[in-house]
Amino acid sequence: MKRPLTLTARARGSRVRAYFSASASPETRWQTPERQSTAVSTNPPAAGARASPAPARHAVQASLMSLVESRVRSDWWGSPSPLLLQLGEPIDSRLCRHVIRGYTSQGKHLHSVFVFIQMQRVGVRPDSFTFAPVLKSVARLCLREMGRSVHAYAAKANVDGDVYVGTSLVNLYSGCMLIGDAHKVFDEMGERNSVSWNALITGYTHNRKFAEALDLFREMQADGVELTEVTMVGALSACAHLGALSLGKWIHEYIDCYGLSLNEFLGTALVDMYAKCGAVMEMEKVFITMRAKNVYTWNALISGFAINGHGEAALQAFSRMIMENLKPDGVTFLGILCACCHEGLVDEGKKYFGIMKEEFGLRPGIEHYGCMVDLLGQAGLFSEALHLVQNMDLKPDPIIWRTLLGACRTHRNVPLGRYAARKLLELEPTNAENYVLLSNIYAQDSMWDEIAQLRAVMNQRGIAKVAGCSSIEIGNVVYEFVASDCLKPEVRDLLDDIRKELKQMGYAANTGLALYDIEEEEKESSVAFHSEKIALAFGLMKSPPGSTIRIIKNLRVCQDCHVFFKIVSLVYKREISLRDRNQFHHFAGGSCSCRDHW
């Protein structure tokens, strides 16, 4: 008998807050208590989500034609099926549907939309069979205003109550990043089924609203709607991003218990969930179990190894992938280059960057260059890194400059740091992270005047630092902590005790990381209460002895916390997994899986 699990919604408004606890056992189905959060369904849609349908046909013709016709004409006339362009001729509606469906399924979305418009021009009425594919095409093209017009036209044609059309509309708005509108359509649907729920859940994950996606997942289950493979893919994706391991495991159990098909989609989502939750062994187990694998699956495995500091395993996986005759793509090489970065494998990274172009004919994107700049910069090879940035065939983006700036911080390279920061701030003057990075470089060399100037610029421009936030799951409840939080006395006392103990082991707070020029004692306390340290103290207090402490942070871990965690893992004999914004740090016995490269 599996453990009974209950689910609670995320409680908002408290400093330490519970997201959810894991769910019910698969046998007993998921017991969903009353909602505590109003985060999801009260989200008001943007005005005009249900625009007046009155002038629908004209709206389609006028607003859509001007937008689409100019873009489509060049390749339309050369297309293999120009028969519908005999404007003014009667067009058979069945033929139109057939052609639209064909174009949409082939990914020729502009063609699909264009045929739809021709139908309006010659007075052929579309039906639900026509709206569904054309809405899909509009969604893929991300044409918001066109989508609203087609929505209005569907209402006018009285087919918006159809479950297929409704689901297509949910998909349309979420694809256009208008998730509030998608939810409004969903709420107003007279008939819903599993597919409509899946469309909304997936929409929330695509819109990066992961906690809300899980709220919906819980609602769907409570409503007794069938949870399918597609549902689980969406929910697992949300778990992966949130680091919600216990819920992810529950879903895995459900898949096994209910015999859901571990196809490429679901298997890849599971592999990715375990990877992003730092559970590397479970990730490998799922991968081995899977019978159907494709390039997505391999990519999830390779980047999973990479972010968890298993660079060699990532490279071995790549070799196996090639042996199994799978063709790697750009994402595969991103994982490989990322693995080389985290392992500091400069020569290997250069080799794979070359292979990518020469053997596989893949043109490196800006993200591949980003990895190479990181690899070279973190290795202290600044001339090569700068040469690459200045000579690549793409315009350097802010991430490229920020990566170089980060390497300058690692190696205390103030002159190049200034140069990179100037380039970066030209492109991205309002991102606080850029100022903090440069300030950290100055602070390492006690350049307090420069820091004061930076602070003045930030104040003048009204730029505030992003608050550090760390979460930890204890007993199936996720607690969140904010940096310099108002601590409970017992957590503060424990942190003080830990610090005293660590000081005896030679730990001294790295006060150079404080953004401002402040008194030594204050500097120490500002890094002393970084959110990950608070989460760690809470974890030491509340988790069973010997269990792995898993913490997730929204920003990159600072050098001081990194040292702190290493010593805690040694002194307290605990394994600690810390996921920061870019990668995992697995601490054990006084060292970290990242080998201090991050």
Next chain:
DNA sequence: GTAGGGTTAG
């Protein structure tokens, strides 16, 4: 006959 799915720099 129409709708819903996975990987991706720092």
